[in-house]
Amino acid sequence: MKRQVVLIAVGLLIAAVALAGCGGQGPTGQGGNAPAGQGQATGSVVIKYAVVGPDEHPYTIMATKFKELVEAKTNGQVQVTIFPNAQLGSEREMAEGVRMGTIQMTTVTTDGTLPAWVPELQIFSLPYLFRDRDHAYKVMDGDIGKELGDKLLAQGLRSLGFCELGWRHFTNNVRPILKPEDAQGLKIRVQEAKVWFGLVKALGATPTPIPFGELYTALQQRTVDGEENPVATIRSMKFYEVQKYLTLDGHTYSPGSVLINSKFYDGLSPDIQKAIQDSATEAILYQRQVIAQKETEDLQFLKDKGMEVAEPDRNAFVEVTKNVPEEVADMVPLELVDRVRNTK
Template sequence: MKKFIIAIATLLVLSIFLSACGSSGSSGGGGDTVTLKLAHSGSDTHQYQTAAAKFKGLVEEKSGGTIKVEIHGNATLGSEAEVIEQVMDGTIDMTTVAADSSLANTVPEMNLFGIPYIFENREHVYSKLDGEPGKKLLSLIDEHNMKGLGFWEVGFRHLTNNKKEIKTPADLDGMKIRVQPAPVWEAHMAALGASATPVNFNELYSALDQGVVDGQENPLPSIHSMKFYEVQKYISLSAHTYTPAVVIMSNNTWDKLSDEQKTVVEEAIAETTKYHRESLAEEEAEIIEELEGQGTVINEPDRAAFKEATKEVKDAVKDQVPAELIADMEQH
């Protein structure tokens, strides 16, 4: 009898242990709590982080706490290229990355966003990203064991340097400009007479500070959040390209989510997108005022001259970006 009681007690303890293990998993289904690991390369105030934090709040609220989001910023889990690889193999659940950076080396069509002056303004951009051209681009990500969930904001990109005010393309002649590691940017800088120098985003401040490069190009919120203005005296509002932050999830993770969980994630992505666009538009005007007050020289260059000088850049990526996709995006 005693042995029988001990055996029953042992089975009961084992049952409780297995039940506890089953309720702490990080995959969907069965009522388990899902923990999504989201990595990015931006600072604690970068656009990536503000969007990720908003997404986290929305997902956790909408799911009643059954979906949790862990944010790993500041490239703590690797550069954008490294994180993309980890999302593809399922080591990391999610990331948000610049479309025309390392992602373009996996999904060549993303080089589209490095083509100068194909977008006239924000309204033009959003109509395309939210329409069929944007859906087509996201679908291409699915071919690489990743799911494209949407487009958050990085913004229109501007030139900075620490040598002189940039008014025309000729002012860039011979300058070393940091670019994103994608083919389109080599052609872009060559058209302006500058030397394209790829540098990981999380290493850019140091490269600017040490003179490895003379300048770089990024949206105002990036320049501000990463404190590039501390080592760059001049900002030229060239608005030469627009970069979206593509939100990507590993298919390994997506396939484990229940239909209800997928709906929660998609709704949170869409709401974050709207919030992000509105908040960053307001922020840009404040950044200009703040930086000018600190002595940064900010000017409006001859955009028509820049557009003319770079009009052949699209030809450099014709093998990566279908002409019809470019035409779809350009049509206003």
């Protein structure tokens, strides 16, 4: 009997030691040793992908296509959870979350919050710089885009490429803007960057920085008279409910930066890294095509909702804003501006 008791005790001791050796814990984040975002029990890679807009917003379209592609390419080994509608914060907070590693991925407006870390990204905010979409794509997908991506990487943000937000236009709730002087005295919401202040001031309006997630309320409460965004954003964010006039001046082309935390990415296996990059590249091409095709539909939708749409004398706007590049030359070198202009 004593011998049986001893054997049982020894068995329990061995089991306890084995359990202790396993850590006695579950997946990573609860005592395991796998890389951040990677489950120890299943080997799955979990990605939190945060975006600022609703389901139909350009960035959510990008995130949704990426999720579909990367989960298929990895047979479900990579699992993506999308957090739309600024659930995880403003664009600045989401970008900072990716830098810190609390969020794995985000897509944010390239020339919005990111110039806080890479001032040269304000190249996309310079007025009337890009000739057309093809010109913009060649810049983003070529050497200039790679150089800008390298600068982001130095800040802990790995660029997976640039998707589409689109051509930005002014809206307001006071009067049509057909010529630069029509903008004088208006309070226009802008992103918090020197170049946006320079653009709006050149038109005689007052630049007012407001977080994107608070913009609808600011327009509704008349905190500002107007804003500027692509037609897809104006539709998806329902700005047509609180704005009457749309001016199709196309002052800038605005891309979205698809970003992943660099340490998280570096901790993944090469095949998973390739699947993530390939999926991002494919999703970007898909998303660009979708947004470009929707532009005519979105514009008609805004008209049907009662917005008055005007096509101004663009040359007059070009003339009054021609000195903006010199005003921000300390952040966006004029040599870079010339390289963009000369990209064929």
